[in-house]
Amino acid sequence: MFDQKDLKADLMAQVEASIEQLLAAQPPSDKITLNDMERLVSKAGSEIEAQVMQSLVERNEAAERSERAVCAECQQPMRHKGSQRRKVVTKSGEIEVNRPYYYCEQCQVGVFPPG
Template identity: 35%
Template sequence: MAKSKAVIKAELMKKAEAVIDELLDWHEETDRPNLTQVEGKVLELRQRLSEEMAVRPVPGPRCAGCGVEMRYKGMKDKTVLSWVGELKLERGYYYCDQCRTGLFPPGSTA
């Protein structure tokens, strides 16, 4: 089941408040930061918040077996063998409670 707008907003506000607190703590600890330092810190925090938003789960894919929307179970690691050797990937993992099968998109079964 997809999260409501209110739940997503609450999660984002919590993350934004943590970033703001970190910026304020940094500002207190840094003796007379200049504009370049402030901009650098703000950009660093902005990038981190953007990265967190980019990995937010999208609506679950449909189970190939039963057609039910699969449930997001968080980020999982998977090691795959490629032409250049083993690669450790971290992506969203989805699970169908009805069929008891997992999916590690973009389409390989887990």
């Protein structure tokens, strides 16, 4: 389970890695053009956006998993039966998320809760 402080540390590390990549990818300063700078900054910006988005989504999933899903048919608690990795396209780019899967033994149905 993440808390706010862990999330911040996690995000800082990811942003730092993206900035390091940006600096490493820079052409020598006597050869760099405005276009190069624009391209590098835009790339780093999208990477950071996607990483922050993914971290927030994962944190939300961790919170969701701690809640017990209840079967819509019989109102009994459902069992968490693992997760499935899914690609999701967001405004910040494509990210991968884990969708939790729940199963009701009684009704023998499984669901991916929406959200």
